[in-house]
Amino acid sequence: MxxxxxxxxxxxxxxxxxxxxxxxAHKLGALPQTAPLAELAQRETAVRGTRAEAIGALEDARSELTRLESDVAVVEARIARDTDRLQHTSSVKDVQALEAELASLAKRRSDLEDQELVVMERVEDAEVVVSSIDLQRAAIESEVAELEAERDAAAGGIGVEREQTERDREVVAAGVxxxxxxxxxxxxxxxxxxxxxxxxxxxxxxxxxxxxxxxxxxxxxxxxxxxxxxxxxxxxxxxxxxxxx
CATH class of the missing domain: 1.10.287.1490 (Helix Hairpins)
Structure with missing residues (x-):
C-alpha cells in the first residue's frame, strides 16, 4: 500500500x-457504581425469570378456578332444572329418580366447592408471591436509579471530554x-x-x-x-x- x-x-x-x-472508556468502566450496577442487572434478570414462573403458576391456578366455577354453574343449573321438574311431576318413579339425581348433584356441587376453596387458596398464595417479587423488582429499580444518578454525575466530566475527543477524531479521520x-x-x-x-x-x-x-x-x-x-x-x-x- x-x-x-x-x-x-x-x-x-x-x-x-x-x-x-x-x-x-476504561475510566467510565472503572467508576465505583459500575460493578454494583452489573450485579443489580444480574439480580433483575434472575427476578424477572422468577416472576415469569410465578405468573405462570398464578395463571394456571386462575384457569383451574375458572373451570371449577364453570363446573359448579353447570351443576347448579342441573339442580335448578331437576328441582323444577320434581315440583311438577306426580310420577313416583320420576320423583325417586329425580331425588336420587339431586342427591348426586348436591354431592358433586359440594366436592367442586371444596376444590374451589383449595384452588382459591392457591390463587391467593400465587398472588402474594407475585406481589413479593414485584416489590423486589421495585427495590432493584430504585437502587439502579440511584446508582445511575451517582454514576452519571461522576461521569459527567469524562463524558464531556469523550464527546469532544470523538469530534476531534472525526476531523482527523476525515483527513486520512x-x-x-x-x-x-x-x-x-x-x-x-x-x-x-x-x-x-x-x-x-x-x-x-x-x-x-x-x-x-x-x-x-x-x-x-x-x-x-x-x-x-x-x-x-x-x-x-x-x-x-
Missing amino acids: KATPADQQELLRLQSIDTRLQQL PAELLAFYEQRRARGAGVGAALLRQRTCGGCTMTLTGSDLEQVRRSAPDDVVQCPECDRILVRTDESGL
Whole structure:
C-alpha cells in the first residue's frame, strides 16, 4: 500500500486520539457504581425469570378456578332444572329418580366447592408471591436509579471530554485517505486498539521490538510512501526523523 509520509504521520494523531478514547472508556468502566450496577442487572434478570414462573403458576391456578366455577354453574343449573321438574311431576318413579339425581348433584356441587376453596387458596398464595417479587423488582429499580444518578454525575466530566475527543477524531479521520484509514482500522482491531505506532530509534512503539538485521534492512529499503508494518506485531510503522534509519 502507498500513502504519503504526511498521511502516514496523521495516523499517529489518530492513534493518539483513539488511545485517549480507550482510556476514557476504561475510566467510565472503572467508576465505583459500575460493578454494583452489573450485579443489580444480574439480580433483575434472575427476578424477572422468577416472576415469569410465578405468573405462570398464578395463571394456571386462575384457569383451574375458572373451570371449577364453570363446573359448579353447570351443576347448579342441573339442580335448578331437576328441582323444577320434581315440583311438577306426580310420577313416583320420576320423583325417586329425580331425588336420587339431586342427591348426586348436591354431592358433586359440594366436592367442586371444596376444590374451589383449595384452588382459591392457591390463587391467593400465587398472588402474594407475585406481589413479593414485584416489590423486589421495585427495590432493584430504585437502587439502579440511584446508582445511575451517582454514576452519571461522576461521569459527567469524562463524558464531556469523550464527546469532544470523538469530534476531534472525526476531523482527523476525515483527513486520512479512505484506503489507509480502512487499513489502520483493520490493524487497530487486531492490535488491541493500536493500529499505528511510531518507529523511534528503530524500535516499534506498538510492541517495543527493536528492528535488526533483515527486518531493519527491509524497512530502510522501503520508499517513503510505502506503508510498512512491524514484523513482530503487524502494526503500521510510521517513520519520521526519529526512526534512526
